[in-house]
Amino acid sequence: xxxxxxxxxxDPRVSDYTRLTDVHLRKVREPAExxxxxxxxxxxxxxxxxxxxPRSFFLAEKWLEDLTDIFEQYxxxxxxxxxxxxxxxxxxxxxxxxxxxxxxxxxxxPLARLLAGARRVAVLEDIVDHTNVGAIFxxxxxxxxxxxxxxxxxxxxxxxxxxxxxxxxVFQVPWARLEDWPxxxxxxxxxxFTVAALELTGDAVDLDVLAARKPDKLALVLGTEGAxxxxxxxxxxxxxxxxxxxAGVDSLNVAAASAVAFxxxxxxx
Numbered sequence: 001x002x003x004x005x006x007x008x009x010x011d012p013r014v015s016d017y018t019r020l021t022d023v024h025l026r027k028v029r030e031p032a033e034x035x036x037x038x039x040x041x042x043x044x045x046x047x048x049x050x051x052x053x054p055r056s057f058f059l060a061e062k063w064l065e066d067l068t069d070i071f072e073q074y075x076x077x078x079x080x081x082x083x084x085x086x087x088x089x090x091x092x093x094x095x096x097x098x099x100x101x102x103x104x105x106x107x108x109x110p111l112a113r114l115l116a117g118a119r120r121v122a123v124l125e126d127i128v129d130h131t132n133v134g135a136i137f138x139x140x141x142x143x144x145x146x147x148x149x150x151x152x153x154x155x156x157x158x159x160x161x162x163x164x165x166x167x168x169x170v171f172q173v174p175w176a177r178l179e180d181w182p183x184x185x186x187x188x189x190x191x192x193f194t195v196a197a198l199e200l201t202g203d204a205v206d207l208d209v210l211a212a213r214k215p216d217k218l219a220l221v222l223g224t225e226g227a228x229x230x231x232x233x234x235x236x237x238x239x240x241x242x243x244x245x246x247a248g249v250d251s252l253n254v255a256a257a258s259a260v261a262f263x264x265x266x267x268x269x
Contacts, residue, residue, distance in 0.1 A: 003064075006082035009089040014080050016102035017058050020091045020160060034105045036158035038168075040097035041066055046168030048073075052103050059099035060084050067099055097164075105158065111149075111184070114176050115191050118146035119217050119267050123185070123195075125233055126153045126224035127254060133157055134165030135255035136222065141169035143262035148175040149219075151182075182236040185221075189238070193219040197237045198261055199229040200251060204240035207264045214268050220261055222254055 006014065016035060030036050035055055038047045041063065048054065048070065057079040059067070064081070071079060087095045115121065122145050127133055133155045140148055148157070154177070156162060157170045178184045188195050194215040210218075221237060223229035234240065243252065243260055252260065 002078070004078055004080045006080055006086055006090075009086060011080075013078070014056075014058060014090055016056065017091050017100065020093065030158070031105070031156065035102050036105055036156075036163065037160045038101045038103050039095075039160055039164050041099050043097075043163055043168040044070070044099060044101050046171050047101070047103055050106075050171035052106055052171065055102040055104055056080060057099060057101050058087070060087060060095065063098045109174055109176050111176055111178070111187060114147045114149075114174050115188070115193075120145045120262070120265070121147045121149060121188065121193065121219040122258065122262070123149045123151075123188075123219055123221040124154045125151045125181075125221060125229060127222065128153070128155050129225055130155045130159045130161040131165050132225065132253070132255045133159075134162035134170065136258045137162070137166040137170045137173055137175075139255070139259040139262055141166075141172045143259065144266050145173060145262055148173055149184075150175065150177050152177065152179060153181075182230075182233045185219075185233070185236045188219045191217070193217045194239075195219045195221065195237045197221045197223070197229050197234055197240045198242070198257060199223060199234065199240045200242050201234065201240040204242040207241050207243050207261060210239070210241050211264050211268075215265075216267075218265055220258075220265060222258055225254055 004013065020037065038044045054074055054077045056077060059081060061081050122136065122140050124136065137148060137157060150157065157175055163170055185195055194217065196210060196218060198220055221233060243257060
């Protein structure tokens with residue numbers, strides 16, 4: 001494999017890694033160019049294990065030995081190497097997690113195929129904090145959620161921070177972005193799912209009450225930070241559920257709430 005040693009932050013060959021701290025640029029640029037960034041050797045390995053294709057590698061020389069087996073598997077993929085100071089100048093932050101890779105985005109999975117055989121689905125409405133998106137995916141992977149659907153305005157699960165916070169579990173849980181929102185919730189109901197909104201409405205039932213009903217197929221909708229669920233979405237679901245609170249606390253962070261709900265509503269047979 002040929003390694004390319006960098007000596008300038010202006011090298012056009014590493015344009016995929018520039019201005020990574022500019023959230024607005026990344027949100028437009030990554031989907032448009034069909035790429036995402038895998039940050040850290042662990043996340044990189046999980047992306048490759050999921051069948052995603054690398055476009056290039058980007059790392060400091062001290063991490064070469066740690067990734068020798070990866071380079072042997074992808075001898076035609078360029079690897080760009082630089083000093084820690086130069087890599088930081090290119091990316092805008094200190095790269096201390098081993099390595100990065102620009103990865104080709106996988107082809108979207110059709111919704112019908114995503115739902116085939118699924119019993120537990122998480123639906124994210126307009127959750128914009130990428131840390132929350134990543135944390136929800138990590139809980140989904142750990143607690144048996146079969147698929148995740150995200151609304152048109154939801155944060156990108158393949159944004160660098162989402163991928164990192166999820167520890168690469170965004171590659172393990174199948175997901176799709178919905179286009180008709182909340183209209184496509186109808187497909188879930190047509191596929192036999194009970195669609196429940198995790199929301200503090202006046203008629204919401206406690207989480208354990210819904211769990212006791214043992215729904216065979218359940219889709220749990222999680223609303224955006226702060227504003228919560230939209231009226232249109234609440235009108236499209238079958239029921240609302242809540243986590244009973246104590247000590248005057250009215251709610252949990254959406255990522256924490258998702259973990260509680262995923263565990264309590266897991267299939268019981």
